[in-house]
Protein backbone atom coordinates (compact mmCIF):
# COMPACT_ATOMS: atom_id res chain seq x y z
CA UNK A 463 0.00 0.00 0.00
CA UNK A 464 2.94 2.39 0.63
CA UNK A 465 4.07 1.84 -2.94
CA UNK A 466 0.48 2.15 -4.23
CA UNK A 467 -0.09 5.43 -2.37
CA UNK A 468 2.78 7.07 -4.21
CA UNK A 469 1.03 6.64 -7.56
CA UNK A 470 -2.71 6.44 -6.69
CA UNK A 471 -4.68 8.53 -4.22
CA UNK A 472 -5.09 6.44 -1.02
CA UNK A 473 -3.38 3.68 -3.00
CA UNK A 474 -6.60 2.78 -4.74
CA UNK A 475 -8.44 3.41 -7.98
CA UNK A 476 -12.02 2.78 -6.98
CA UNK A 477 -14.02 4.32 -4.15
CA UNK A 478 -15.71 1.00 -3.36
CA UNK A 479 -13.56 -1.52 -1.54
CA UNK A 480 -11.17 0.84 0.21
CA UNK A 481 -11.29 0.74 3.99
CA UNK A 482 -9.13 1.71 6.92
CA UNK A 483 -6.97 0.78 8.74
CA UNK A 484 -5.56 -1.99 6.51
CA UNK A 485 -7.10 -2.24 3.04
CA UNK A 486 -6.66 -5.51 1.23
CA UNK A 487 -4.21 -6.00 -1.61
CA UNK A 488 -5.21 -9.04 -3.64
CA UNK A 489 -3.04 -11.65 -5.24
CA UNK A 490 -5.42 -14.16 -6.82
CA UNK A 491 -8.89 -15.66 -6.77
CA UNK A 492 -10.13 -19.21 -7.27
CA UNK A 493 -13.84 -20.00 -7.29
CA UNK A 494 -15.33 -18.47 -4.14
CA UNK A 495 -11.98 -17.88 -2.46
CA UNK A 496 -9.69 -14.84 -2.61
CA UNK A 497 -6.08 -14.60 -1.48
CA UNK A 498 -4.32 -11.39 -0.50
CA UNK A 499 -0.60 -10.65 -0.84
CA UNK A 500 -0.06 -11.46 2.86
CA UNK A 501 -1.29 -14.99 2.18
CA UNK A 502 -4.68 -14.54 3.89
CA UNK A 503 -7.46 -16.70 2.50
CA UNK A 504 -10.94 -15.20 2.37
CA UNK A 505 -14.28 -16.73 1.41
CA UNK A 506 -15.54 -14.14 -1.02
CA UNK A 507 -19.07 -12.77 -0.64
CA UNK A 508 -18.21 -9.49 -2.38
CA UNK A 509 -17.69 -11.18 -5.76
CA UNK A 510 -16.21 -7.95 -7.09
CA UNK A 511 -19.37 -6.00 -6.31
CA UNK A 512 -21.56 -8.88 -7.56
CA UNK A 513 -19.80 -9.07 -10.90
CA UNK A 514 -18.64 -12.68 -10.60
CA UNK A 515 -21.64 -14.99 -10.54
CA UNK A 516 -19.44 -18.08 -11.08
CA UNK A 517 -16.63 -16.97 -8.81
CA UNK A 518 -13.02 -16.24 -9.77
CA UNK A 519 -11.22 -17.77 -12.74
CA UNK A 520 -14.25 -19.82 -13.82
CA UNK A 521 -12.72 -22.55 -16.05
CA UNK A 522 -15.42 -22.47 -18.83
CA UNK A 523 -14.96 -18.68 -19.17
CA UNK A 524 -11.17 -19.02 -19.24
CA UNK A 525 -11.40 -21.66 -21.99
CA UNK A 526 -13.77 -19.53 -24.11
CA UNK A 527 -11.69 -16.37 -23.69
CA UNK A 528 -8.43 -18.18 -24.46
CA UNK A 529 -9.82 -19.44 -27.78
CA UNK A 530 -11.33 -16.07 -28.70
CA UNK A 531 -8.22 -14.11 -27.77
CA UNK A 532 -6.12 -15.87 -30.40
CA UNK A 533 -8.26 -14.19 -33.06
CA UNK A 534 -7.98 -10.63 -31.79
CA UNK A 535 -9.54 -8.73 -28.93
CA UNK A 536 -11.49 -5.83 -30.50
CA UNK A 537 -13.10 -5.47 -33.90
CA UNK A 538 -14.89 -2.42 -35.31
CA UNK A 539 -18.08 -4.19 -36.41
CA UNK A 540 -20.52 -7.00 -35.82
CA UNK A 541 -19.22 -10.49 -35.04
CA UNK A 542 -20.54 -14.00 -34.70
CA UNK A 543 -19.79 -13.94 -30.94
CA UNK A 544 -21.74 -10.70 -30.52
CA UNK A 545 -24.79 -12.06 -32.36
CA UNK A 546 -24.81 -15.31 -30.39
CA UNK A 547 -24.63 -13.41 -27.09
CA UNK A 548 -27.32 -10.94 -28.22
CA UNK A 549 -29.63 -13.82 -29.20
CA UNK A 550 -29.22 -15.44 -25.80
CA UNK A 551 -29.85 -12.16 -23.99
CA UNK A 552 -33.02 -11.50 -25.99
CA UNK A 553 -34.28 -14.99 -25.15
CA UNK A 554 -33.69 -14.45 -21.41
CA UNK A 555 -34.57 -10.81 -20.86
CA UNK A 556 -38.31 -10.06 -20.53
CA UNK A 557 -39.37 -7.32 -22.96
CA UNK A 558 -36.06 -7.24 -24.84
CA UNK A 559 -36.31 -7.88 -28.57
CA UNK A 560 -32.95 -6.25 -29.20
CA UNK A 561 -29.88 -5.30 -27.20
CA UNK A 562 -27.06 -2.82 -27.39
CA UNK A 563 -23.67 -3.43 -25.77
CA UNK A 564 -21.62 -1.09 -23.59
CA UNK A 565 -18.60 -1.77 -21.37
CA UNK A 566 -19.93 -1.13 -17.86
CA UNK A 567 -23.13 -0.80 -15.89
CA UNK A 568 -22.49 2.94 -15.66
CA UNK A 569 -22.50 3.22 -19.44
CA UNK A 570 -25.61 1.06 -19.71
CA UNK A 571 -27.70 3.19 -17.33
CA UNK A 572 -26.34 6.38 -18.91
CA UNK A 573 -27.35 5.10 -22.34
CA UNK A 574 -30.81 4.10 -21.07
CA UNK A 575 -31.37 7.64 -19.75
CA UNK A 576 -30.14 9.13 -23.03
CA UNK A 577 -32.50 6.85 -24.96
CA UNK A 578 -35.47 7.69 -22.71
CA UNK A 579 -34.89 11.45 -23.06
CA UNK A 580 -34.47 11.09 -26.81
CA UNK A 581 -37.54 8.88 -27.29
CA UNK A 582 -39.89 10.98 -25.14
CA UNK A 583 -38.46 14.43 -25.82
CA UNK A 584 -38.69 15.05 -22.05
CA UNK A 585 -35.83 16.08 -19.73
CA UNK A 586 -36.49 14.59 -16.28
CA UNK A 587 -35.73 11.25 -14.71
CA UNK A 588 -37.05 10.01 -11.38
CA UNK A 589 -34.99 7.67 -9.20
CA UNK A 590 -34.81 6.44 -5.61
CA UNK A 591 -32.84 8.06 -2.82
CA UNK A 592 -29.80 5.79 -2.09
CA UNK A 593 -30.17 3.84 -5.35
CA UNK A 594 -26.82 3.42 -7.07
CA UNK A 595 -26.75 3.24 -10.85
CA UNK A 596 -23.08 3.94 -11.55
CA UNK A 597 -21.15 7.18 -11.81
CA UNK A 598 -23.17 9.26 -14.31
CA UNK A 599 -23.84 12.65 -12.63
CA UNK A 600 -27.59 12.61 -13.28
CA UNK A 601 -27.88 9.21 -11.61
CA UNK A 602 -25.75 10.13 -8.59
CA UNK A 603 -28.50 12.36 -7.18
CA UNK A 604 -29.79 10.87 -3.93
CA UNK A 605 -26.41 9.39 -2.95
CA UNK A 606 -24.32 10.52 0.01
CA UNK A 607 -26.79 13.25 0.94
CA UNK A 608 -26.97 14.73 -2.58
CA UNK A 609 -30.36 16.18 -3.50
CA UNK A 610 -32.38 16.53 -6.69
CA UNK A 611 -30.83 18.10 -9.79
CA UNK A 612 -33.19 20.81 -11.07
CA UNK A 613 -34.24 20.14 -14.65
CA UNK A 614 -32.55 16.72 -14.68
CA UNK A 615 -33.20 14.36 -11.76
CA UNK A 616 -36.03 13.96 -9.23
CA UNK A 617 -35.91 11.72 -6.16
CA UNK A 618 -38.43 9.54 -4.32
CA UNK A 619 -38.23 7.19 -1.33
CA UNK A 620 -37.69 3.52 -2.23
CA UNK A 621 -40.74 1.41 -1.46
CA UNK A 622 -43.08 4.37 -0.81
CA UNK A 623 -45.43 4.10 -3.80
CA UNK A 624 -47.48 7.16 -2.79
CA UNK A 625 -44.36 9.31 -2.83
CA UNK A 626 -43.51 8.11 -6.35
CA UNK A 627 -47.09 8.68 -7.54
CA UNK A 628 -47.00 12.26 -6.24
CA UNK A 629 -43.70 13.00 -8.00
CA UNK A 630 -44.94 11.39 -11.21
CA UNK A 631 -48.20 13.35 -11.17
CA UNK A 632 -46.46 16.65 -10.39
CA UNK A 633 -44.04 16.29 -13.33
CA UNK A 634 -46.10 14.21 -15.76
CA UNK A 635 -45.44 16.29 -18.85
CA UNK A 636 -41.68 16.45 -18.30
CA UNK A 637 -40.83 12.96 -17.08
CA UNK A 638 -38.82 10.84 -19.51
CA UNK A 639 -38.21 7.83 -17.26
CA UNK A 640 -38.50 6.22 -13.90
CA UNK A 641 -35.17 4.51 -13.18
CA UNK A 642 -35.38 1.73 -10.64
CA UNK A 643 -32.94 -0.54 -8.81
CA UNK A 644 -35.31 -3.41 -7.84
CA UNK A 645 -33.57 -4.26 -4.56
CA UNK A 646 -31.57 -1.39 -3.04
CA UNK A 647 -28.04 -2.63 -2.53
CA UNK A 648 -26.13 0.51 -1.53
CA UNK A 649 -25.98 1.69 2.10
CA UNK A 650 -28.58 -0.81 3.29
CA UNK A 651 -29.82 -3.80 1.32
CA UNK A 652 -33.60 -3.34 1.04
CA UNK A 653 -36.04 -5.65 -0.74
CA UNK A 654 -39.08 -3.97 -2.35
CA UNK A 655 -42.45 -4.21 -0.54
CA UNK A 656 -44.88 -6.60 -2.26
CA UNK A 657 -46.47 -5.02 -5.34
CA UNK A 658 -44.25 -1.91 -5.30
CA UNK A 659 -42.44 -2.54 -8.59
CA UNK A 660 -45.49 -3.51 -10.71
CA UNK A 661 -47.44 -0.51 -9.34
CA UNK A 662 -44.55 1.83 -10.06
CA UNK A 663 -44.19 0.54 -13.62
CA UNK A 664 -47.91 1.10 -14.21
CA UNK A 665 -47.82 4.63 -12.77
CA UNK A 666 -44.90 5.57 -15.05
CA UNK A 667 -46.57 4.16 -18.16
CA UNK A 668 -49.81 6.02 -17.42
CA UNK A 669 -48.06 9.33 -18.10
CA UNK A 670 -45.93 8.07 -21.00
CA UNK A 671 -42.63 7.82 -19.12
CA UNK A 672 -40.38 4.84 -19.77
CA UNK A 673 -39.64 2.25 -17.10
CA UNK A 674 -35.87 1.79 -16.91
CA UNK A 675 -34.94 -1.25 -14.85
CA UNK A 676 -31.36 -1.32 -13.59
CA UNK A 677 -30.88 -5.06 -13.25
CA UNK A 678 -27.07 -4.95 -13.15
CA UNK A 679 -27.08 -6.71 -9.78
CA UNK A 680 -30.49 -8.33 -9.46
CA UNK A 681 -30.63 -10.17 -12.76
CA UNK A 682 -29.33 -12.95 -10.50
CA UNK A 683 -32.75 -13.37 -8.83
CA UNK A 684 -34.40 -15.45 -11.59
CA UNK A 685 -33.52 -16.77 -15.08
CA UNK A 686 -35.30 -13.68 -16.48
CA UNK A 687 -34.00 -11.38 -13.76
CA UNK A 688 -35.93 -9.23 -11.32
CA UNK A 689 -38.75 -8.44 -13.79
CA UNK A 690 -39.56 -12.16 -13.71
CA UNK A 691 -38.97 -12.39 -9.96
CA UNK A 692 -41.24 -9.45 -9.08
CA UNK A 693 -43.81 -9.75 -11.91
CA UNK A 694 -43.50 -6.60 -14.01
CA UNK A 695 -41.99 -5.52 -17.32
CA UNK A 696 -39.59 -2.72 -18.10
CA UNK A 697 -39.25 -0.68 -21.28
CA UNK A 698 -35.46 -0.64 -21.03
CA UNK A 699 -33.46 -3.12 -18.96
CA UNK A 700 -29.83 -2.40 -18.04
CA UNK A 701 -27.37 -5.18 -17.32
CA UNK A 702 -23.75 -5.12 -16.26
CA UNK A 703 -21.57 -6.72 -13.60
CA UNK A 704 -21.69 -10.53 -13.96
CA UNK A 705 -23.25 -10.34 -17.43
CA UNK A 706 -19.70 -10.20 -18.84
CA UNK A 707 -18.62 -13.42 -17.12
CA UNK A 708 -15.96 -11.47 -15.22
CA UNK A 709 -15.02 -9.15 -18.10
CA UNK A 710 -16.32 -5.60 -18.48
CA UNK A 711 -19.65 -5.72 -20.34
CA UNK A 712 -22.82 -3.66 -20.12
CA UNK A 713 -26.09 -4.18 -21.97
CA UNK A 714 -29.36 -2.41 -22.57
CA UNK A 715 -32.32 -4.40 -23.84
CA UNK A 716 -35.63 -3.02 -25.17
CA UNK A 717 -38.29 -3.45 -27.87
CA UNK A 718 -37.18 -3.35 -31.50
CA UNK A 719 -39.25 -0.20 -31.90
CA UNK A 720 -37.39 1.67 -29.17
CA UNK A 721 -34.02 0.33 -30.33
CA UNK A 722 -34.75 1.66 -33.83
CA UNK A 723 -33.69 5.02 -32.34
CA UNK A 724 -30.07 3.90 -32.84
CA UNK A 725 -30.54 2.76 -36.46
CA UNK A 726 -28.02 4.75 -38.51
CA UNK A 727 -30.33 4.43 -41.53
CA UNK A 728 -33.03 6.45 -39.76
CA UNK A 729 -33.67 10.16 -40.39
CA UNK A 730 -32.16 11.39 -37.10
CA UNK A 731 -30.43 8.48 -35.35
CA UNK A 732 -29.33 8.56 -31.73
CA UNK A 733 -25.53 8.32 -31.66
CA UNK A 734 -23.97 5.71 -29.45
CA UNK A 735 -20.25 4.99 -29.76
CA UNK A 736 -17.85 2.83 -27.78
CA UNK A 737 -14.60 1.35 -29.12
CA UNK A 738 -14.98 -1.83 -27.11
CA UNK A 739 -18.76 -2.28 -27.31
CA UNK A 740 -19.54 -5.94 -27.93
CA UNK A 741 -15.88 -6.95 -28.12
CA UNK A 742 -15.35 -10.67 -28.77
CA UNK A 743 -13.83 -11.45 -25.37
CA UNK A 744 -16.73 -10.00 -23.37
CA UNK A 745 -19.23 -11.58 -25.75
CA UNK A 746 -17.91 -15.13 -25.40
CA UNK A 747 -17.32 -14.82 -21.65
CA UNK A 748 -20.77 -13.33 -21.08
CA UNK A 749 -22.50 -15.98 -23.13
CA UNK A 750 -20.85 -18.80 -21.17
CA UNK A 751 -21.71 -17.12 -17.85
CA UNK A 752 -25.34 -16.67 -18.82
CA UNK A 753 -25.79 -20.20 -20.20
CA UNK A 754 -24.39 -21.54 -16.93
CA UNK A 755 -26.65 -19.39 -14.77
CA UNK A 756 -29.51 -21.87 -14.68
CA UNK A 757 -32.68 -21.73 -12.59
CA UNK A 758 -31.33 -24.65 -10.57
CA UNK A 759 -28.12 -22.80 -9.71
CA UNK A 760 -30.08 -19.67 -8.80
CA UNK A 761 -32.23 -21.72 -6.37
CA UNK A 762 -29.13 -23.28 -4.85
CA UNK A 763 -27.54 -19.86 -4.23
CA UNK A 764 -30.79 -18.68 -2.64
CA UNK A 765 -30.85 -21.71 -0.34
CA UNK A 766 -27.22 -21.16 0.66
CA UNK A 767 -28.01 -17.52 1.44
CA UNK A 768 -30.76 -18.73 3.80
CA UNK A 769 -28.38 -21.14 5.57
CA UNK A 770 -25.83 -18.34 6.03
CA UNK A 771 -28.47 -15.86 7.21
CA UNK A 772 -29.71 -18.35 9.78
CA UNK A 773 -26.13 -19.03 10.94
CA UNK A 774 -25.48 -15.30 11.33
CA UNK A 775 -28.72 -14.75 13.29
CA UNK A 776 -27.90 -17.66 15.62
CA UNK A 777 -24.36 -16.39 16.19
CA UNK A 778 -25.80 -12.98 17.03
CA UNK A 779 -28.13 -14.52 19.60
CA UNK A 780 -25.35 -16.65 21.08
CA UNK A 781 -22.98 -13.69 21.54
CA UNK A 782 -25.51 -11.00 22.39
CA UNK A 783 -24.89 -8.99 19.19
CA UNK A 784 -28.07 -7.72 17.47
CA UNK A 785 -27.22 -9.06 14.01
CA UNK A 786 -29.81 -8.81 11.28
CA UNK A 787 -29.81 -10.06 7.69
CA UNK A 788 -31.87 -8.27 5.01
CA UNK A 789 -32.20 -8.61 1.23
CA UNK A 790 -33.58 -10.95 -1.35
CA UNK A 791 -32.53 -14.33 -2.77
CA UNK A 792 -28.74 -14.54 -2.99
CA UNK A 793 -28.18 -10.78 -2.40
CA UNK A 794 -28.11 -9.94 1.30
CA UNK A 795 -27.02 -7.31 3.80
CA UNK A 796 -25.66 -7.98 7.30
CA UNK A 797 -25.92 -5.32 10.01
CA UNK A 798 -25.86 -4.81 13.73
CA UNK A 799 -28.92 -3.03 15.11
CA UNK A 800 -29.19 -0.71 18.11
CA UNK A 801 -31.65 -1.46 20.92
CA UNK A 802 -34.23 0.83 19.21
CA UNK A 803 -33.97 -1.11 15.93
CA UNK A 804 -31.97 1.55 14.05
CA UNK A 805 -28.61 0.71 12.45
CA UNK A 806 -25.67 0.60 14.85
CA UNK A 807 -23.05 1.96 12.47
CA UNK A 808 -20.12 1.56 14.88
CA UNK A 809 -20.83 -2.12 15.54
CA UNK A 810 -21.81 -2.81 11.92
CA UNK A 811 -18.39 -1.56 10.81
CA UNK A 812 -16.71 -3.52 13.59
CA UNK A 813 -18.55 -6.65 12.46
CA UNK A 814 -17.44 -6.10 8.87
CA UNK A 815 -13.78 -5.84 9.92
CA UNK A 816 -14.18 -8.82 12.26
CA UNK A 817 -15.59 -10.88 9.35
CA UNK A 818 -12.45 -10.17 7.33
CA UNK A 819 -10.31 -11.16 10.32
CA UNK A 820 -12.30 -14.39 10.47
CA UNK A 821 -11.81 -15.22 6.80
CA UNK A 822 -15.14 -14.07 5.38
CA UNK A 823 -15.07 -11.13 3.01
CA UNK A 824 -18.28 -9.07 2.87
CA UNK A 825 -18.78 -5.49 1.57
CA UNK A 826 -18.10 -2.45 3.77
CA UNK A 827 -21.83 -1.74 3.85
CA UNK A 828 -22.54 -5.32 4.99
CA UNK A 829 -23.30 -6.49 1.43
CA UNK A 830 -23.05 -10.20 0.90
CA UNK A 831 -23.80 -12.27 -2.21
CA UNK A 832 -23.36 -15.85 -3.32
CA UNK A 833 -21.68 -17.22 -6.41
CA UNK A 834 -22.46 -20.59 -8.00
CA UNK A 835 -19.04 -21.98 -7.03
CA UNK A 836 -19.72 -21.80 -3.30
CA UNK A 837 -19.57 -25.41 -2.06
CA UNK A 838 -21.23 -26.77 1.07
CA UNK A 839 -17.81 -27.03 2.78
CA UNK A 840 -17.29 -23.29 2.27
CA UNK A 841 -20.81 -22.52 3.53
CA UNK A 842 -20.00 -24.40 6.76
CA UNK A 843 -16.64 -22.63 7.04
CA UNK A 844 -18.30 -19.26 6.45
CA UNK A 845 -20.94 -19.93 9.15
CA UNK A 846 -18.06 -20.53 11.56
CA UNK A 847 -16.33 -17.33 10.38
CA UNK A 848 -19.48 -15.24 10.80
CA UNK A 849 -19.83 -16.73 14.30
CA UNK A 850 -16.20 -15.91 15.14
CA UNK A 851 -16.82 -12.32 14.04
CA UNK A 852 -19.86 -12.06 16.35
CA UNK A 853 -17.72 -13.34 19.23
CA UNK A 854 -15.03 -10.72 18.43
CA UNK A 855 -17.58 -7.88 18.35
CA UNK A 856 -19.02 -9.06 21.67
CA UNK A 857 -15.50 -9.11 23.17
CA UNK A 858 -14.83 -5.59 21.87
CA UNK A 859 -18.02 -4.27 23.48
CA UNK A 860 -16.39 -1.84 26.01
CA UNK A 861 -14.15 -0.27 23.34
CA UNK A 862 -17.08 0.00 20.90
CA UNK A 863 -19.25 1.57 23.60
CA UNK A 864 -16.66 4.34 23.90
CA UNK A 865 -16.54 4.78 20.11
CA UNK A 866 -20.34 5.07 19.96
CA UNK A 867 -20.48 7.97 22.41
Ligand SMILES: Cc1ncc(COP(=O)(O)O)c(C=O)c1O
Nearest residue numbers: 566567568594595596678679702
Ligand atom coordinates in the same frame (compact mmCIF):
# COMPACT_ATOMS: atom_id res chain seq x y z
C1 LIG B 1 -27.31 -1.34 -9.54
C2 LIG B 1 -26.04 -0.88 -10.22
N1 LIG B 1 -26.13 -0.31 -11.42
C3 LIG B 1 -25.04 0.14 -12.08
C4 LIG B 1 -23.78 0.00 -11.52
C5 LIG B 1 -22.57 0.51 -12.26
O1 LIG B 1 -21.85 -0.55 -12.80
P1 LIG B 1 -20.30 -0.37 -13.15
O2 LIG B 1 -19.55 -0.37 -11.88
O3 LIG B 1 -20.01 -1.55 -14.03
O4 LIG B 1 -20.15 0.90 -13.90
C6 LIG B 1 -23.64 -0.60 -10.27
C7 LIG B 1 -22.30 -0.75 -9.66
O5 LIG B 1 -22.13 -1.06 -8.51
C8 LIG B 1 -24.80 -1.05 -9.60
O6 LIG B 1 -24.71 -1.61 -8.38
